[in-house]
Amino acid sequence: MSARVEISINGRRLHVPEGISVAAAIARAGQPFRRSLRGEPRAPCCGMGVCFECRVGIDGRPHQRACMVNVCDGMRIDTDG
Amino acid sequence: MTSTYDLIVVGAGMIGAACAERASSEGMKVLVVEPGVVGGGVTAASMGHLVAVDGAPAELALAGYSETLWESLRDLPGSEYDRCGTLWVAADEADMGRISGMRGRLAAAGVTSEAVDAAQLRRLEPALAPSLAGGLLVASEGIVYPPAVARELLARACRLGAEIRRARAIALGDHALTLDDGERVQGTVLVATGAAVPELLPELPLRLRKGHLVITERHQGLIRHQLVQLHYADSAHGETDSVAFNVQPRPTGQILIGSSREYDRPDPGVSLPMVRRMLACAFAFVPALRHLQALRIWTGQRPASVDGLPYLGPVPTRRGVWVAAGHEGHGICTAPGSARLLVDRLLGRETALDMRPYDPARVLA
């Protein structure tokens, strides 16, 4: 998996391997995922689209499950962590 | 085994809880009979809107009276009371023509409102479709979370000495009630069982109108007021299946979308064709709703009387039995007024409103 794509996470641009998930990209960038209702930090838990803890904004669409979507070139990711 | 009470309230939904609380606060010895979850029936399915809907003077008067009383319930824990205001939306010039009459009728009921033109409408709610003609702003109105309000009112009643029996009422007697656990309790009975009223009072004409609601994910800031199209009043008073635009910004940041009305559909299942109609209507008013995510869809039944006014008062075909039911889609808003009128009448006092329009005798004499 040597091909890389350029994405942005919370405004910061970075290059990540093609084929990884948005969740993996956020973790590699050391960025937070989201806050719970009470403000607790949360991150992916089930890894397979059931728990909805990994919700982030992708290309302007909010509430997308980061573990269910692979990165693609030019993707813009926004988290509210 | 029998016990005697001043008032036996059957049903702990919004109406029953409000009546129990009012009666207890007047020193009456109250028993509340409820087999299920408090506020778990019609109350749980409702939108929780505190809105005076244009209609007969008696309807508006009850709403206006209730809205004044809601002021003192604002701080109930968990009520999520939010004075977001109501914005009635006129789709076109024909709708705009109804605004001033509506404003006058609301004013007669003590509800202040302000006409807005198209430009003001856009400023108040940028998410509304640009083609809308204007509307009517009722800034004093708001929304609540009904199950919590019912629970809190019942808790207040208990602190004032009311008892709760977790049982089902199975038969009415002369100032008496038989429960499914075999117990017979004595006292004036107030039937407030919402959609189940016909089980105890089959002679009281009540029809159920099924409604659908959709709630979205959290999308803070899209709308600020609860929005209702003028046609909603026609839908509420109509005889056919219909939809009417009605959305609310909930305090959680979610958006609650209604409304639909169908007669004689006892099945609680979600009807996707009805949801599609309701959404198509909603998109016409707030196009951006298209892009929001729905989390849940549910249905509820609105208990409707024959004439759009609730039944509040003694049941002439029975002895010692009263009823508080048939509020259609306005039971949450008019609960405080219904409770106070009923309890005042029970205690032989003068009531704030003339109760003849709500008297069950009008359909049963």
Next chain:
Amino acid sequence: MADAVHCDIVIVGAGPAGLAAAGVAAGSGASVVLLDANERAGGQVWRHDVEHTTPARIRRRIARARQSDRVRFMARTAVVAVEGNRLLLEQPQGGQWLSFGSLILATGARELLLPFPGWTLPGVTGAGGLQALAKQGWPLAGRRVVIAGSGPLLLAAAATARRHGAHVLGVFEQAVSMHRFAAGLWRWPGKAWQAAVLRGRLAGVPYRQGSVVTRARGDGQVREVDIDGPHGRERLACDLLGVGYGLVPDVRLAQMLGCRLERDGAHPRVAVDTHQRSSRPDVYAAGEACGIGGRDSAWLEGAIAACAAIGATSRWAALQRRRRHARAFAAHLHRHFALDARIRSLAERDTTICRCEDVPMAALDACDDARAAKLASRCGMGACQGRICGTALAELGRFMPENPRPPLFPVRLETLAVDPGQTPAS
């Protein structure tokens, strides 16, 4: 978007069961759609690993199943609602209706995640969850990982983590009869071999039985975990904790379709006959949705279901025998990994039970059923639609989840508004 409005055989889920079904159906001449919410086929057990090539054997199975001119594979597609024999599908580009002649449910399973103090900390995931995250590229190199909970999945997860460069500190299994489980494996040589391979891959990694993670600690991120074992308590510093208590069938779509479920424990499965037919004549179910049985029985059941759907019954007897043998392994597994009662009392009163709505266990005190809990506390009203808390509460013996209503997943309103139009109804 309006093509493929009707399809003879629709298969929901592209894990082993769905892929097997597609492979059989593809040869029949019927029109076949295979759909999955993920970007690629494989489900969980054959999930694509970004760092390691999928074994050729599996790649061949997937390719054979997908035979793209015979089977239309719809990726990133979720079923969100049902009307008769029509499914409302949502994809990133929009919604559409699809009607089916026969439907094969291969919706698989999800991991049983149970509440304990600290379970909501970032870095605490399921064990299968950690494996899934590893395969999708989660950074694990050099990270200290603890794997805990129950089931053979723990070993697979630990092996995957190690393969991705993690330093696996230990695998902590709550069951105590691993030797009896291992002793019985001779009946399934394939499984015995798999187990031996896994043990080899985990050489040097401590494996402890009778051990339970009781608490995760950290400041916005897991830093240490407390483990109760047969020799007392220990506290381990770690970067990631993958903890899961086995698998639970995913039956929500089956419920929405009106299929009968059966249950002999806390979690229902889809009831099927020996041809994998559900109580609804046009709906079949195969694999984990019919009860946790592993990939071998899933594959066989997918084939059986498709044979029944296309009316090809000649292979049934042979498939049946193999399926019974595979399911017997599932029973063996179930016996030896039964959950110890103390798992059910790990959560404290202030432990979050509903992660979506931040509801603590204490808020459910006076609630007798899921609906009462929802109305009193908002438990189950969030984005996961009660999947996590509902399953946990069933396992904890509190109450069963409510029946699902549409939408089956959070869905865009514009998708809900799509009219079935000319899509044929039954």
